[in-house]
Amino acid sequence: MEVPGLAHNITSPLSPCEGMIKDLSLDAIQLCERDGSKSQDGSISEMEELPVPQNIKISNITCDSFKICWDMEARSKERITHYFIDLNKKENKNSNKFKHKDVPTKLVAKAVPLPMTVRGHWFLSPRTEYTVAVQTASKQTDGDYAVSEWSEIIEFCTADYKLRHCENLMRSLSYVLTQLLSCSLLNLREEQENRMLPSVKDNSGSHGSPISGKLEGIFFSCNTEFNTGKPPQDSPYGRHRFEVRADTLFNPDTNLYFGDFYCMYTAYHYVILVLAPKGSSGDEFCKQRLPALDITNNRFLTCKQDKEGEGSLVFHHAQDVILEVIYTEPVDLALGTVAEISGHQLMSLSTVNAKKDPSCKTCNISVGR
Numbered sequence: 001m002e003v004p005g006l007a008h009n010i011t012s013p014l015s016p017c018e019g020m021i022k023d024l025s026l027d028a029i030q031l032c033e034r035d036g037s038k039s040q041d042g043s044i045s046e047m048e049e050l051p052v053p054q055n056i057k058i059s060n061i062t063c064d065s066f067k068i069c070w071d072m073e074a075r076s077k078e079r080i081t082h083y084f085i086d087l088n089k090k091e092n093k094n095s096n097k098f099k100h101k102d103v104p105t106k107l108v109a110k111a112v113p114l115p116m117t118v119r120g121h122w123f124l125s126p127r128t129e130y131t132v133a134v135q136t137a138s139k140q141t142d143g144d145y146a147v148s149e150w151s152e153i154i155e156f157c158t159a160d161y162k163l164r165h166c167e168n169l170m171r172s173l174s175y176v177l178t179q180l181l182s183c184s185l186l187n188l189r190e191e192q193e194n195r196m197l198p199s200v201k202d203n204s205g206s207h208g209s210p211i212s213g214k215l216e217g218i219f220f221s222c223n224t225e226f227n228t229g230k231p232p233q234d235s236p237y238g239r240h241r242f243e244v245r246a247d248t249l250f251n252p253d254t255n256l257y258f259g260d261f262y263c264m265y266t267a268y269h270y271v272i273l274v275l276a277p278k279g280s281s282g283d284e285f286c287k288q289r290l291p292a293l294d295i296t297n298n299r300f301l302t303c304k305q306d307k308e309g310e311g312s313l314v315f316h317h318a319q320d321v322i323l324e325v326i327y328t329e330p331v332d333l334a335l336g337t338v339a340e341i342s343g344h345q346l347m348s349l350s351t352v353n354a355k356k357d358p359s360c361k362t363c364n365i366s367v368g369r
């Protein structure tokens with residue numbers, strides 16, 4: 001069962017978790033002091049008669065839900081009418097700001113059989129650390145509540161987007177893409193030595209992306225000027241550019257996956273694709289986590305046999321987005337050329353650890369059910 005209520009507007013001194021949201025609304029609920037002191041109407045709470053949740057377990061964690069259960073002593077168990085759940089983002093200097101800090105985190109649920117599912121994409125972010133504690137409560141005839149002491153504090157971390165979430169993210173692109181442009185080169189973000197080795201994908205893009213911080217690869221740009229078919233003169237990735245023929249990395253022996261779709265508080269959007277040689281470790285990683293694309297027929301990047309040529313390959317890429325490609329295997333610099341860019345280095349367009357705009361209505365999905 002889902003947690004049916006969120007609390008707002010009454011200050012509670014009882015939260016045991018750090019960084020809690022202070023405002024709490026429970027329709028005239030007045031939480032009692034932990035030591036059994038008087039409530040605001042002068043009555044004495046009876047915390048000692050209500051069992052404290054023990055041995056809390058968190059399971060079935062997704063990007064926007066989890067199940068919670070606990071053990072309780074038998075005493076006064078029949079008097080329990082509600083559970084109070086104090087859920088808080090575990091704050092630290094690197095904590096994400098994907099959700100607004102004024103989102104309430106005090107949850108109120110009727111005393112349903114355990115385990116109980118807590119679900120809500122409006123207060124649970126993917127890949128985020130949380131703390132949780134629980135009270136048992138008994139609603140009184142006057143509308144007030146007697147409560148137990150808070151349980152121990154448990155920590156857990158929500159999960160990445162599932163495959164279906166990535167598919168929803170990919171479908172949201174239908175409002176952005178219009179047509180494909182031809183291309184023949186892929187450009188490396190920055191020059192490395194002799195042999196380029198895969199490195200772990202940074203944390204740029206969607207907060208729940210299953211490839212961030214996990215997939216190893218080499219980051220290429222796949223953008224060309226519409227009038228020349230050549231790479232842009234300017235670059236956000238450094239003064240030097242490595243160019244390699246597209247068919248060196250992208251061919252019928254390569255699988256293609258949709259990785260991410262995001263923007264950074266700007267009018268233009270980024271799409272990340274993954275190129276993985278069939279049977280490679282990167283290919284196996286992506287099969288379980290990302291939507292696979294038909295390399296000959298998709299709206300992002302295609303590879304087809306040239307009907308007029310002698311078995312050569314032709315390539316097209318989307319023109320309405322900034323397209324970036326992760327290649328999951330090492331690449332020898334001898335396969336391409338290195339040269340200094342002729343234009344400006346546009347550092348403001350760099351995507352290194354860039355955060356996605358959570359308010360954009362185009363590239364954000366609702367993962368709630």
